[in-house]
Amino acid sequence: MTATLPEAELPHNKFDTILVLDFGSQTSHLILRRLRGLNVYAEMLPCTTKLADLPFKPKGIILSGGPSSVYDEGSPHVDSAIFDLGVPILGICYGCQELAWQMNSANVARGEAREYGHADVTIHKVDAHVDRLFAGLGDVMHAYMSHFDKLVKLPEGFVVVASTANSEFAGIAHQSKNIFGVQFHPELEHTPRGSELLRNFSVDICGANPSWVMGDFVQQEIARIRHLVGDRAQVIGAVSGGVDSTVAAKLMKEAIGDRFHAVLVDNGLMRLNECAQVKATLSEHLGINLTVVGAADLFLGRLAGVLEPEKKRKIIGSTFIDLFEKEAERIEKEAENTPNAGKVEWFLQGTLYPDVIESLSFKGPSATIKTHHNVGGLPERMMNGQGLRLLEPLRLLFKDEVREIGRSLNIHRDLIMRHPFPGPGIGIRILGEVTPERVEIARKADHIYISAIREAGIYDQMSQAYAGVDTNKAVGVMGDTRVYGYIIILRAVTTSDFMSAEAFEFPWALLQKIARTIVNSVDGVARVTYDLNSTSKPPGTIELE
Ligand code: XMP
Secondary structure: OOOOOOHHHOOOOOOOEEEEEEOOOOOHHHHHHHHHHOOOEEEEEEOOOOHHHOOOOOOEEEEOOOOOOOOOOOOOOOOHHHHHOOOOEEEEOHHHHHHHHHHOHHHEEOOOOOEEEEEEEEEOOOOOOHHHOOOOOOOEEEEEEEEOOEEOOOOOOEEEEEEOOOOOOOEEEEOOOOEEEEOEOOOOOOOOOHHHHHHHHHHHHOOOOOOOOHHHHHHHHHHHHHHHHOOOOEEEEEOOOOHHHHHHHHHHHHHHHHHEEEEEEEOOOOOOOHHHHHHHHHHHHOOOOEEEEEOHHHHHHHHOOOOOHHHHHHHHHHHHHHHHHHHHHHHHHHHHOOOOOOOEEEEEOOOOHHHHHHHHOOOOOOOOOOHHHOOOOHHHHHHHHOOOEEEOOOOOOOHHHHHHHHHHOOOOHHHHOOOOOOOOHHHHOEOOOOOHHHHHHHHHHHHHHHHHHHHOOOHHHOOEEEEEEEEEEEEEEEOOEEEEEEEEEEEEEEOOOOOOEEEOOOOHHHHHHHHHHHHHHOOOEEEEEEOOOOOOEOOOOOOOO
């Protein structure tokens, strides 16, 4: 992937943009979130971006933190043309050291120990020009520090505008140019007034117009889609009933009506009644041109006798692609025979900004990217095999922004707040072989579990919950008879990023009631367990397989 986005993908003609150059900190994306929270539009590119290649001129640039030392061989450095661009610059942590180092390497000393934790930052009053970064923040602000190297000398032309007990140069500013640096992290919640500092920089110093609002984004995106797709071309896209694909599909519907074709593949591994619900929501409520491809038997047939998790995923993924491709060809043929319809030229994908950030990282796609979550390379097949172009209307948005758009597009709250559901569905929640009987049991148990969670009003307190089925059977007693039946595994986790997760702490009585209801009402179940121990991630994963 190239470092810059194609021009058509960029809304810069409308919004003033603050460019964040990423040096690989875990919290770089939070700078964007904070700025967008201030209605300031911001984008992130790798720190190594050649500024001459930028298809737009940013209002200002922020250099993020990063794990490197400026002294490491191969450590990332910013294009020195940054100083010729004539826009304000703010360096955060590593970004601040990088600024100082670029001016003179003697300004930065190699760290001996990482300094991290809370610090009280004393704000100095110097003069009207340099005081703008900390304006309105009083005499002392609470901040979070995490750095290794340290500024030991002021770069030429700079003055100190903030300091802490351990960092003489916690905040620096150039006396006449608009260049600033802070050693702490204003983007973190642990720096409670960090947003105000970022506002001072982006709005007051850079002059960025805080005009990034979701309502405008929707109109802007609809216009962009119409412009890209034109008056005749058609677009296809897979939908799952999840929030991303539903919002993307609804945007397409608003933009080009029935020339967008949504395809829902019923793989027989969706939740109880889910296929019908998705159909009702997308087709009847949202008016999206939807085709449901019923293929439960095909999927279950191909999965018969297969035990190995990755093999199951591959079978489900490739069967899905086969069917989707066939459907695309059918739509294409139909279009050929319809006088006013154009060719199918585009493929819709619900990519979100975190995926974009990950793939644009200067380190390359991170080791943590979950390749198995992309359905077997569907976009590549559609682009290279079918010659379609990729349309990604949500690629600039974070999940909570997608939800906000969903609300503005009148999508039902339950769908917007729905827990994520994996592409291979309950196929990876049934340990071992997926049989029709076990699918039925998993579905019924899951339905009871999730309904009880919803009734208790705690659905939104957890990030993901489901019932799975164990490979083994267990003995239980029902009435006067001993039964030998399936073991249900209940899981519920809380997580903010799905990279780590903790088991949800259930009210005990509720969990007992759910377990009893499942054993009593789902035939074939002898025992119910709640997965506590390995639900933490790592070492466990959220799904069972
Ligand atoms: P894990 O199991 O990796 O799950 O801890 C993290 C998140 O990813 C989802 N997940 C998947 N989603 N296809 C998907 O579309 C998959 O194969 C898959 N495996 C896991 C999981 O539901 C959780 O939200």
